[in-house]
Amino acid sequence: MESLLNVNIEKQLPSFRLRVNLRVLNEFLVVVGPSGAGKTTILQCLAGLQRPEGGEIVLKGRVLYSCTGRVNLPPRLRRVGYVFQDYALFPHLTVEQNAAYGMKNRRNGLEVQEMLEMLQISHLARRYPGQISGGERQRTALARALLAGPELLLLDEPLSALDYETRLKLRGELKTLQRRWAIPFILVTHDLEEAAALGDRVVRLERGEVVWISPTRKRPDCAIRHGCGTHDFPCPER
Amino acid sequence: MVGFGLLFLFGKHGPLGRLLEHFWGVSVVFNWWGAVVASTVVAFPLLYQTVRASFQSVDRNLENAARTLGAGEWRVFWTISLPLAWPGLVAGTVMAFARALGEFGATLMIAGNIPGRTQTVPLAIYAATESGENRTALVLVGIMTLLSFAFILGINLWSRRRLKRWTMEGEPPQS
Numbered sequence: 001m002e003s004l005l006n007v008n009i010e011k012q013l014p015s016f017r018l019r020v021n022l023r024v025l026n027e028f029l030v031v032v033g034p035s036g037a038g039k040t041t042i043l044q045c046l047a048g049l050q051r052p053e054g055g056e057i058v059l060k061g062r063v064l065y066s067c068t069g070r071v072n073l074p075p076r077l078r079r080v081g082y083v084f085q086d087y088a089l090f091p092h093l094t095v096e097q098n099a100a101y102g103m104k105n106r107r108n109g110l111e112v113q114e115m116l117e118m119l120q121i122s123h124l125a126r127r128y129p130g131q132i133s134g135g136e137r138q139r140t141a142l143a144r145a146l147l148a149g150p151e152l153l154l155l156d157e158p159l160s161a162l163d164y165e166t167r168l169k170l171r172g173e174l175k176t177l178q179r180r181w182a183i184p185f186i187l188v189t190h191d192l193e194e195a196a197a198l199g200d201r202v203v204r205l206e207r208g209e210v211v212w213i214s215p216t217r218k219r220p221d222c223a224i225r226h227g228c229g230t231h232d233f234p235c236p237e238r
Numbered sequence: 239m240v241g242f243g244l245l246f247l248f249g250k251h252g253p254l255g256r257l258l259e260h261f262w263g264v265s266v267v268f269n270w271w272g273a274v275v276a277s278t279v280v281a282f283p284l285l286y287q288t289v290r291a292s293f294q295s296v297d298r299n300l301e302n303a304a305r306t307l308g309a310g311e312w313r314v315f316w317t318i319s320l321p322l323a324w325p326g327l328v329a330g331t332v333m334a335f336a337r338a339l340g341e342f343g344a345t346l347m348i349a350g351n352i353p354g355r356t357q358t359v360p361l362a363i364y365a366a367t368e369s370g371e372n373r374t375a376l377v378l379v380g381i382m383t384l385l386s387f388a389f390i391l392g393i394n395l396w397s398r399r400r401l402k403r404w405t406m407e408g409e410p411p412q413s
Contacts, residue, residue, distance in 0.1 A: 049302050075305040088303035092321045101317075102307025148307045 002026075004184050005059050005152055009045055009052035013038055018208035021055075024152075024184045028175065030199030031188045038208040039188040040085075043154045046186070047082045048075035060151050081150030085157045087141040089129040095140050096125040102148025115143045119173070135166040142174075146181065153178075155187040159194060171197055240280055241347030248275065248348060272349030273358050277338035285334040292326020293319060328397045332390055339386060 005024040010017065018038040022029075031039050044050040046057060048064065056066040059080070064073045089098050100112045116122040119139040124132050129140065138158060145153060155174075159167045175198065178185040189195055195202045204212040248255040248266045258264050266272045296319050304314045342360045349356040351365060359382055366375040 047302075047306050049306070075302070076308045076310055078306075079308075080306060082303065082306040084299050084303060086299065088297070088299040090300060090304075090318060101304065102309070104308070144307065 005057075007042075007046065007055075007057050009042075009055040009057060009065070011041060011045065011050070011052045011054075013041060013208060016207045018042070020205075020208075020210060022203065022210070024186065026182055026184060027200040028178045028185045028187070028198055030195040030202045031186065031205055032192060032195040032202055033190065033205035035190055037205045039190075039205055040156055042205075043082065043156055043186065043188055046152070046154060047080045048073060048078050049082075079149065079151045081145035081148060081153040083138075083141045083145050083153070083155045083158050085160065087129075087137045087158075089137055089140055089144075091129050094126050094128055095121060095132065095136075098129065098140055099143040099147055101144060104149065112143075112147065115147055119143050134162050135170065138162065138166075138170060139173075142177065146177070151183055153181070153183060153185045155185065157189050158187065160189070160191070167194075174198060241276065241344035244272075244276060244279060244344055244348045248272070267348060268350045268352065268356060270349065270356050273341075273345045273356055276344035276348050277341045280341050280344055281334035281338040284337055285330045288326055288330030288333060289323070292323040292330070295326070296322045325397065328393055332393060335389060336386065339382065 002025070003023040004026055005022075007020055007022045007024070010019050012018075016038075018041055020038075020042055031042065033039055041050060045052045045065070051072060052065060052067070054067045056069070056071075057064040059078070063069060063071050064078050064080070065071060090101065093101070096112060096116065099116060103111070113122060113125075116125055119142060121132075121136055121139045121143065124136055124140075129137055132140070141158070158174075159170055162170065171194065174185070174187070187198060199214070202214040203210055245267070246252050248258070250256075250259070250265070250267065255265065255267065258266065264271070266275050300318055300322065301314050304318045309317070340360055341358070342364070345356075345358055346361060349358075351357055351361045353362075353365075357365070359378055363375050363378045363382075366372070366378065
């Protein structure tokens, strides 16, 4: 399968140097690692919210960042969706207004309605983020990111603040969304079980370096089973 | 101190005073513009501090989220930063208004105390008390108090209507 995103970046962090070289296909990639390993920094570099110090980022043939080519596209031109850890919903806008914020053609109310229905939050359209639950906020953040038409979706520990049952439910929905949108999803988490359940491939990051990449999953959970034997990776079925 | 500084700047021989006189033929000393300048200058630091603090307290993640959704800096400012800093803007305006309304010293120095021309209400209250017209002073104090209450009440009601819906005071979350 053709690689859609090439990432090769370096950045000095307070206590180590972040060095990442990844090729991402049309897949659900999970980056797992302890807190402070540089996971969020990778996402922010991809979205243009932080600037790497070297290397390049190419998404579907478009150069988003290139140190040698002196290219650093601002976030608004990257077409990279970002679901923040605390969702970062605009508190003064309704669910519907939040969802439609990034749409190119903002009059397309039908599209918003369809998206809200698909994510089962259409009954909350006129509510404000302060009036809905954590899981509903998460869905609103997803709707907002997807309606902007991204070519890559980044998710920063999107399930960590939710209760166990909601988390399980949303995992399945995230998988379905990735298949349906057919764009790379990169999710960051420190939860190994979540990584195993969600990722087509799992990348383990420690102190800014990729220490292990699971093989591409041929059939569900196959890669994880390979991984857990050789790399101290917990097998969900064990 | 502010009054002296203003008089120095805007006086007939002051740098700004000469500039204004030369180009526009106006003088702010001893006319009502002086009172406006004095009130503005003493109230501005209060407004500035509060407004700056409220813009700084806007969550950077929200502005970044808007950027990743394709918003340029102007759109981020008008649709995210400004509405979220709004409560602070209102608070700053109320504080600056209160400070300007009671302004006395600087106004006296730069605008003087000319009845019918540059006499502000605080100056009139002072003059009335000095000359033993306690009734007049009392009426003026009453008018000032009513005016400030009405203004603050009005601005609070207006901004609360805007804020009520998206703060936690709204309907409880659905289970």
